Amino acid sequence: MDLDSGPDLDAFRREVAEFLDTAPTDAIREAGRKTTSVFAPFDETMAWHRILARKGWAAPGWPVEHGGVDWTVEQRFVFTEEYCRRDLPPLLPNGLKMIGPLLIDLGTEEQKRRHLPGILAGDDYWTQGYSEPGAGSDLASLSCAAVPDGDDYVITGSKIWTTLAHRANRMFMLVRTSTAGKKQQGITFLLLDRLDLPGLRIRPIVGLDGFPEQCEVFFDEVRVPQSARVGAENDGWTVAKHLLSHERGGSTGSPWLDRFVRMIRAAAAERTSPFGGVLADDPVFQRDLGELEADVASMRHIEELAISGHPIADDPSFPSVNKTVNSELTQRLTTLMARVSGLEGLALQLDALGIGSGTAPLGDDFDLVSMPYYLNSRAASIYAGTNEVQRDLIARSLVAGR
Amino acid sequence: MDFGFTDEQALLRESVTRYLEKNYSFEARRALVRSDRPFSPEVWATFTELGLLGLPFPEGVGGLGGSVVDVVAIAEPFGEHLLVEPYLPTILLAGRALAAAGEHPVARDWLARIVAGDAHGALAHEEGRGTPDPARVATRCRRSGDGYRLDGEKRLVLGAAHADVLVVTARIDDGTGGLALLVVEPGASGVRITPFRTIDGRSAAHVGFDAVEVPAEHCLTTDAHAAITATLADAVVALAAEGVGAMTALLRRTAEYAATRKQFGVPIAGFQAVAHRLADMRIACTKARATLLRTAALAEAGRAAPRDISVLKAQVGRLGRAVGEAAVQTHGGVGTTDELAVGHYLKRLLAIDAMFGDSEYHLRLVGAGTPAV
Structure with a gap:
């Protein structure tokens, strides 16, 4: 085993810290403090994306020839650690972690040339059109139809849980192009390079936290060119599965969870236990926080082993293990946040959560974000394949691999 | 970063696995556990040949200079095969504590016999308070004539019933409050050994010391805190590896x-x-x-903080218990019998959780931000 291969990390850490200390605007920092979702406040986060892109640091996980950064595993963790330590908003994942890597792997040269620069630069935001009202966990029964007509497809149907579609200018989606054979076989993967198309209507959906993060998108004979297809017609399921592997695994998510732990610890040091004394000294609180910290540490170790190429990540169910662990830890951490806030978390403070709203929170920043974060993260075990589906996949691979 | 085993480690692991697969079947192990001495001279002789007994000791004392990762590489197969041989008490606890005591002739003499496979040892340290923290040791040793007099009670001392030598921690009664490390022969006057078997088939004993006279030269050091902490940290990593081996076997x-x-x-x-x-x-x-694997790499580099050791101990204890209980439930009725290995793995994992501070203890240390091991 070897912990210390690679370049001098201290110098690298200083370089990263200096940039992260100076580059973000006040609005970007405010957005970081007020982040209550995987999807941080849109305008400020995209502005921050563009600043990072100009520095060349927007896509550390991408191949260098497509604009990635030539960093070692250790450097990637150092970057993420320093990033999370500063309460900066995480970049929106759809472009950088989903459609970008997918196009790098499976797109045509024309598609790469056309779409990757905008994704990398932070000029475009892509929403994901997968789920439908009748096709959630059973995604393959989707019915939103695309009918070939000349050089075009004509799309009719609807998509739901299209995150921030009302702010998006692009969409990648799955459509039904055939009803013959198995339901997985008639699906096609399409890229929409604009959303202000005739016949396309977007309805924002207000979530449990009070914010319109999700949307429903209606298609009424919407026309898109067939050249917008990724992969072959009726082979979209293969493309989608490839993308899911990007969505579920290979990440450095644990430093973000460490941030929750630090927030909880700091908040508990300033609060009184219902039994008197400081909450941080309460044995039950210590035990519960300790359990979460230990699990966050294990997730960090899983990620480090995976990124360093250890065979533990070769198991076919590894992406599902990763998704399940990450989402459930997020939920358990935000549950403890809401618990620490207690009554203070019950105040509805939508205005104070707005960036630049000027509305001061009733209490501190922790109490402002804890309940919205808890409510928003209820979706973590549902999106990207419910954790029930993930556990099915894990068990199936165990039984098949025995 | 690279968290894989080296070729040498993989080779050693393979030979241990091969040997255990051939010679340490569930039935063979059962016969051992039911015998008067729940371990086997043949296995110990093979371990000596394979170099396992000298593995974690410096070359100066006849060891191979191996690291904690070398021990992890063999301890996982130990766990997978539910090995009951006293590798932990003799080698990783008593042996390592003796080695950590430095250039002391009595320690060196016992260590040489242990590495040669001619002696078994036991570390009498924990006192039944659910913590391995050396600061909590209450057994006392006070000056008496030319030597020391030892009083106290050690609970669940692994291997003590069959040990040739006891390595004992005690609070020194000279005003400094330092931790002494003493070599005590089990037959010495005033040593009370109450032997028993553990639920996971091991030989252990409660050990009482009633005014036991210890010659001055058998006191290895009166400043053993750091040595014991380091010994226990490496032992926890090895024990965790055994636990992970048992979990892997149960999953399969x-x-x-x-x-x-x-x-x-x-x-x-x-x-x-x-x-x-x-x-x-x-x-x-x-x-x-x-x-x-991550913690073992840190420990090998000398960079494992007390928090890292507590996280490892807590995770293996808690997750191991959960895996053991799930395995029994999935096996249904047959899983609740003594006839199937499944229940024996559960019992091993329960024992691993309870030793050196259980998961609740370590989780609270982590949550308090002040791990003490």
Whole structure:
């Protein structure tokens, strides 16, 4: 085993810290403090994306020839650690972690040339059109139809849980192009390079936290060119599965969870236990926080082993293990946040959560974000394949691999 | 970063695995556990030949200069095969404590015999308070004539019933409050040994010291805090590796069972409640093994903080217990019998959790931000 291969990390850490200390605007920092979702406040986060892109640091996980950064595993963790330590908003994942890597792997040269620069630069935001009202966990029964007509497809149907579609200018989606054979076989993967198309209507959906993060998108004979297809017609399921592997695994998510732990610890040091004394000294609180910290540490170790190429990540169910662990830890951490806030978390403070709203929170920043974060993260075990589906996949691979 | 085993480690691991597969079947182990001495001279002789007894000791004392990762590489197969041989008490506890005491002739003499396979040892340290923290040792040793007089009670001392030498921690009664490390012969006057078997088939004993006279030259040091802490940290890593080995074996056996056991005409793995329990076992095993390998790498580099050791001990204890209980439940009635290995793995994992501070203890240390091991 070897912990210390690679370049001098201290110098690298200083370089990263200096940039992260100076580059973000006040609005970007405010957005970081007020982040209550995987999807941080849109305008400020995209502005921050563009600043990072100009520095060349927007896509550390991408191949260098497509604009990635030539960093070692250790450097990637150092970057993420320093990033999370500063309460900066995480970049929106759809472009950088989903459609970008997918196009790098499976797109045509024309598609790469056309779409990757905008994704990398932070000029475009892509929403994901997968789920439908009748096709959630059973995604393959989707019915939103695309009918070939000349050089075009004509799309009719609807998509739901299209995150921030009302702010998006692009969409990648799955459509039904055939009803013959198995339901997985008639699906096609399409890229929409604009959303202000005739016949396309977007309805924002207000979530449990009070914010319109999700949307429903209606298609009424919407026309898109067939050249917008990724992969072959009726082979979209293969493309989608490839993308899911990007969505579920290979990440450095644990430093973000460490941030929750630090927030909880700091908040508990300033609060009184219902039994008197400081909450941080309460044995039950210590035990519960300790359990979460230990699990966050294990997730960090899983990620480090995976990124360093250890065979533990070769198991076919590894992406599902990763998704399940990450989402459930997020939920358990935000549950403890809401618990620490207690009554203070019950105040509805939508205005104070707005960036630049000027509305001061009733209490501190922790109490402002804890309940919205808890409510928003209820979706973590549902999106990207419910954790029930993930556990099915894990068990199936165990039984098949025995 | 690289968290894989070296070629040498992989080779050693393979030879240990091969040997145990051939000679340490569940039935053979059962016969051993039921005998008067629950370990085997033949296995010990083989371990001597394979170099396992000298593995974690410096070359200066006849060891191989191996690291904690070398020990992890063999301790995982130990756990997979439910090895009951006293490798932990003799080598990793008594032996390492003797080695940590430095250039002391009495320590060196016992260590040489241990490495040669001619002696067994036991570390009498924990006192039944659920913590390995050396600061909590209450056994006292006070000056008496030319030597020391030892009084106190040690609980569940692994290997003590068959040990040739006891290595004992005690609070020194000279005003400094330092931790003494003493070599005591089990037959010495005033040593009370109450032997018993543990639920996981090991030989252990409660050991009382009633005004035991210890010659001055048998006191290895009166400043053993750091040595004991380091010894226990490495022992925790090795014990965690054994736990992960046991978890890995349980996951494999349980998946196999669920895939072949039929009820209502179909394999029970097809039922979602069963499938999801299998998935949770896989998740627990992945977490525990990742933390084991990462912590072992840190320990090898001399950079494992007390918090890292507490996280590892807590995770293997808690997740190991969960995997053991899930395996018994998935096996149904047969899983609750003594006849199947599954229950023996559970009992091993329960013992691993309870030793050196259980998961609740370590989780609270982590949550308090002040781990003490």
